[in-house]
Amino acid sequence: MTVVCLEFEQPQNMQSLAEIFYRATPQVMIRGDRFLFLDISKCLGLYSVNTFIKRTLVTLRKAGLRARVGIAEDVPTALSFAVLEQHNKMELPIETLKYYFDPLGEQMDLSQKVHKMTELLKSLGVRTLKDFLKFSAREISTRFSTIGLLAYYRIMGENPVQWKAFKPSEVITERHEFDLESPVDNLEPIYFKMKTMIDRMQLRLRGKGKRARQFDIILRQEHALNPAEQDYKISICLQLPYVSSKVILQVAKEMVDAQVQAKPIKHRISEFSLLVTEEIPYSMNQKDLFNQHKEENEESFFQFVSRVATRLGSKSIFFARMRESYIPENNWQRDAEPTKMPLPVDRLAERPLRLLPSPVQVHFWGKHLCWDDNVDEVESLENREIVFSEWWENSLERVYYRVTTKKGRQLWLFRTAQGDFLQGEFD
């Protein structure tokens, strides 16, 4: 087994950090709020230990964190290596017995007993684990009962720690509380913190093999009288994949600025959080080393799409995916990304380039055609096409025909039992 232990300098939200590393291995465990264990032995076919350490350091830098790393064959030794920055198990001081007895920090009530045992061993001249192993198992059990024996076996490499199944959180939230004595009254400190939080949010989602499609920025106002006003919410929509956190930050900043300008914040902000409201699968994209310009172009394209989607809503900006259907309004559908599916074979008669959002009833008056505020004279009628709905849908029958008017317009009309309707124009 190869276990990596990360010891963080400051107490952290370990659940969120564990989610970041969930991408590297599903075997993740936590000790308190400063230690994270990762079992990478089953993943060594994917990456070497060195690669893993390098990647880990980059990831931690992105998340704005620093940690000490310990690598060993078992959990307590990796923990001891991380804490003491040593690499020789047998030379570890006898004080590390507490880690062997309780590596996950779950039996702190027995820590007094372990401390007593360590002090006694030190008084007997036992300084290192190597000295400790000179005792026999029987001697240890009679003098130090199960506590000593458990630690003894763990040092020997027996009785390993049982890994618990790690469960990533269902909803990804990143929160930052401002100092209560000096809450924020402008947006700059929020933007300053937002970059790291977006990075973390992205890393956590990538750990789950996902990316954010939509997230909310929630600014909590300090003294809002109305509870509904307490949370100032701004939704950000990321329409396309592979958007870097730099672009996300730009889009978010723009949106926050625009919304705050339109509806100013009334109170000081005591806390702000990012809440992912829609996740979609993340697909990796290989970096094209030979065409860096293309990547830059794509980046600015994604930025444009995200910016427009955030302002207008995700349904207002789209690619069209063609579908096989006789009903003109069902011929295509809105897709967030360009389709990778093969295009359907076109078996339909010519369709008009302009379709009205909904058909408009028309009336014939002699040779004249009237609809809304328009009147035109009919010159010719041609191209009859009868369209039926699919058998599993509501029964529908339309007789389509093309009308050429005296002004030269070519209108596309259909006739049903309810009358004649204008649906489009061959423009």
Place this chain on the structure above:
Amino acid sequence: MSLVLVKPSLEELRQLIGSAQHLEREKSDFSLFREGFPKGSIIEVSGFGKTEFVSLFLKEHPDFKVAWIEKELTINPYALFQKGVRTENVLFIEAGKQLAWCINQALQSGCFQALVTNLKRDRQTEEKELRRYQLLSERSGAHFFLLSEELHPSWVPNLQLKVSKKKLGFNIETTKRRMV
């Protein structure tokens, strides 16, 4: 004999300056319009058959990334597909009240080789706005197709075409040409 001084209006002067300036621009070929369409210019098209005319140009340039921006979308993507336009490269935007903002953003992004829109032209605002679009499309090198119901006299568009669809092909009348 008295001398009568004819004072041309500012708009007429602008049109005269525009027609006197001849800067060669890179062009995109189009079989229906032999001269081709200059890159980074506003091309205003009107007449029945204008959308088909533009879609045939897009068909001939399948690699172009296109932004199709309308206030309320009436374009039928399936018909574009029938005309042979590569719809995977066309991004549709239903801009509503944010039409001007969307066009600005699309041109500023520099991601598109062609932009198609159907601005409802209003005499008061159009000149300034069109001038901005023209500068932006010049900078990005994009073709800016403006589909209008009628051609308005304006000094900004580089090319104004009145098309009418015939049984075989199109009848194209160039009503204005500036810096082309």
